Amino acid sequence: MPTLYQALNSWGVHGWPADVLAVVVPCLIVVVVVLTIVGFSTYVERKVAADIQRRIGPNQCNVGPFFGEFARVAVRNGASPNAGFSGRAMAAVCKALLPLLNAADRILSRLAPGVLIFMADGLKLILKEDIIPDATDxxxxxxxxxxxxxxxxxxxxxxxxxxxxxxxxxxxxxxxxxxxxxxxxxxxxxxxxxxxxxxxxxxxxxxxxxxxxxxxxxxxxxxxxxxxxxxxxxxxxxxxxxxxxxxxxxxxxxxxxxxxxxxxxxxxxxxxxxxxxxxxxxxxxxxxxxxxxxxxxxxxxxxxxxxxxxxxxxxxxxxxxxxxxxxxxxxxxxxxxxxxxxxxxxxxxxxxxxxxxxxxxxxxxxxxxxxxxxxxxxxVWLIVRMVCANRIGEVALERTTFWLRACFAGVVLGWLVWYFRRPLTPAEQAQRELIARPSVPSGAPL
Amino acid sequence: MGVLQHFFEHDNVVCTNVDTLLNLSKENSLWYLLFATACCGIELMQTGASRFDVDRFGMIPRSTPRQADLMIVAGTITHKMASRVKRLYEQMPEPKWVISMGSCANAGGPFCKYSYSVLRGIDKYIPVDVYIPGCPPRPEALIEGVFKLREKIHRETVLRKEG
Structure with a gap:
């Protein structure tokens, strides 16, 4: 697998541009991707919290009510008589995107309802006043x-x-x-x-x-x-x-x-x-x-x-x-x-x-x-290993440690299997039933 | 904003588009300040809890005014408390909104006529966006009030065109 630097060289980029690109591009990719995941995980956190507290969690801020609404407003504004060139261009772009947004809304509102909440939060926080109190350093x-x-x-x-x-x-x-x-x-x-x-x-x-x-x-x-x-x-x-x-x-x-x-x-x-x-x-x-x-x-x-x-x-x-x-x-x-x-x-x-x-x-x-x-x-184990390697040889030692590890892994996995399939005590059974019961009875007025 | 106003002087459509996006983001993440003084506070708490769950609309409670967008004045405000309410309101960063919840915060409620200590309406101290009647209002009423506020936010403009 060639590094990015070698790849750039093979594409005919040499010298300092290659140096800079090979450093900046991977950093940017990693930061952008990870920060997107970070934003998404705030949404996941709110959904997990809601699930644990038997709530619904954010479910209103979907693609349709957010980007869809924006596109619809843009199209409506573009049709007005005093729209300039940029307004009309934006309306044309949004009009082409509307079916795509609708499709995305239909899928995402089922899969991840309210997923754009982190975008709304982020944009809002950027818009907020940046208060630096007088008494601060x-x-x-x-x-x-x-x-x-x-x-x-x-x-x-x-x-x-x-x-x-x-x-x-x-x-x-x-x-x-x-x-x-x-x-x-x-x-x-x-x-x-x-x-x-x-x-x-x-x-x-x-x-x-x-x-x-x-x-x-x-x-x-x-x-x-x-x-x-x-x-x-x-x-x-x-x-x-x-x-x-x-x-x-x-x-x-x-x-x-x-x-x-x-x-x-x-x-x-x-x-x-x-x-x-x-x-x-x-x-x-x-x-x-x-x-x-x-x-x-x-x-x-x-x-x-x-x-x-x-x-x-x-x-x-x-x-x-x-x-x-x-x-x-x-x-x-x-x-x-x-x-x-x-x-x-x-x-x-x-x-x-x-x-x-x-x-x-x-x-x-x-x-x-x-x-x-x-x-x-x-x-201590590493010293023992070193001594044993001298006595019984590297290959035999490797085989022995392999079996030791496999046995340990087997015990752990076996215990896990037993744990999840064990017979439940009456108290545990009652707790399971309590958890399975819906918090709001179906048909009850909310 | 000055540069943007000049740039979009003949084309306010783009401004409206940007406004829409910003307003959508603001109304979908109304973080409210944990602030309650009386029985309305109990209704406010249960609005945030499992059954009514305002987190559906992206509303979460914040304990510090610096990170809150919305102050729900829930309960009786005495003259002594009013200056603290004003202080909390001033500590919130712009843009910020206030919901006056319940009769006490609206107009003094049952203490309106004879009390020596209760403030007759929090709007004497801070600007109020939405008034919710009730003593105390049910969580449904508070959610309705939040929706009125969202409609109001939806009409706001940041990039205002001169003249």
Missing amino acids: KPLFRAAPYVVLASAVGALAVLPYSDAWYVADFNIGVFYIAAITSLEVLGILMAGWASNNKWALLGGMRSAAQIVSYEVPVGLALATGILICGTMSMQGMTYDQLGLRPGSTWYSDGWLWQWNIFHPAMFVLAPVYFLAALAECNRTPFDIPEAESELVSGYHIEYSGMRFAIFFMAEYTMMCVTSAIAVTLFLGGWSTGIGLILLMMWIRWTLPRFRVDQMMTLCWKKLIPVGVACFLAVC
Whole structure:
């Protein structure tokens, strides 16, 4: 697979234009695509929330009432006698698009009702007044949202999207991600401090405490992953789990049990990493920095309009990034596109918020000891492996570890199957029936 | 806006088109401020909850006025509270709208005649777009009021042509 730079060279683009294009184009593609996904995931979040709260959720802002209405107005205006050239041209374009919009409306209002809500929100937030209160530290206040967004977007550069699609494949990829995503706390502290508002400052401080604490379990999980895969490159980790190495054999060739999560230590570390990642994204049950009932809305309390939208986008980009890291680290990389984001949303709308001391206890007294134990266990295992390789030879060792892993994967999968097919207790049965009952009886007046 | 006005001087059709798009986006994401003082507040809460679900129309509650577009004044406003309401209204960024919900916010309600402390209508302090009668109005009435407000937003123009 040629890189973009080589492709540009083969198309006859040389010198500095090729340098610039090869850097700018992939970055633009990744940022645009990911931010679109981010926008869409705000809609998904609202739908998930609605489903969990037994509501309908946004369903009015469809293609028809939004773009269709716009096109109809444009056509109507174009027909008026005082329409100039541009008005008539727009009407002609919209008239041609109307059947297409109608068709799109018919499909999308069934598949994803209200999907354009994120466009409406985005446009509205751009239109809103950008309030910068007098008492704020103005340069810091202006810069803070961009620092937060930059730290989230910066991590997108090294994420492996497929074996051919990635922006950069550093040999220090994981280290780079750990470094740049923890810059987020700097932006949040800036926002909290510069707002000159006591709630914002408390939110910023809580966020700093939380992110700095939860960096430790995240770091331990990443370090253990590095030890097991023997590389820091995100692509390298994926290749290691897919067995796409030179000299790979049938039993180490991209099977499910080659995923890191079926390594016993990583199996324990996966929930540790996931909890810590939730805390780093400031998501419920760890949304203590933004706790509405105590801090109004935390560090972005003074932000309005576009600057608030940037904070919002950063939060969702961070969710995408941490999910992508979790998938790369534990679930075989780009070979599986597992929606961990949906899991995060599910948790957010199900669980209440921790207290500050509970949050700190969970990190320092539970996650970190577990993380350290797994890390040390892997270190010992690597030494044992090295000794065994000298005794019984590389090939025999590879075969033994393969069977060990396959057995572990079998036990885990068997337990999962048993769990979902187990006989239900009467209490569980009653709960299922309660959930299955419709919240509004059919035919009841609303 | 000045440049745009000059540019579209002979062709206000484009302005109307842009207005339509902007108005559609504004009316489809009316985030309302969590603000309630009396029994109307209970009706406001249940309008946002499962059964009436204003999230269908893209309305979500925001706890800070900086991120809200719509203030629903739900309940009795005393003279002492009125200055706080005004402060909250001033903290909201433009464009912003106000719905006065229930008789108390409209005109003082049952306290209209003899109370020494209740404000006779919040429109003495802040501009109100939609009044909803009722004591308290049911959630259906509030949703109807929101639809009246959406009709009003739909007629707004940002790019106003001079003369």
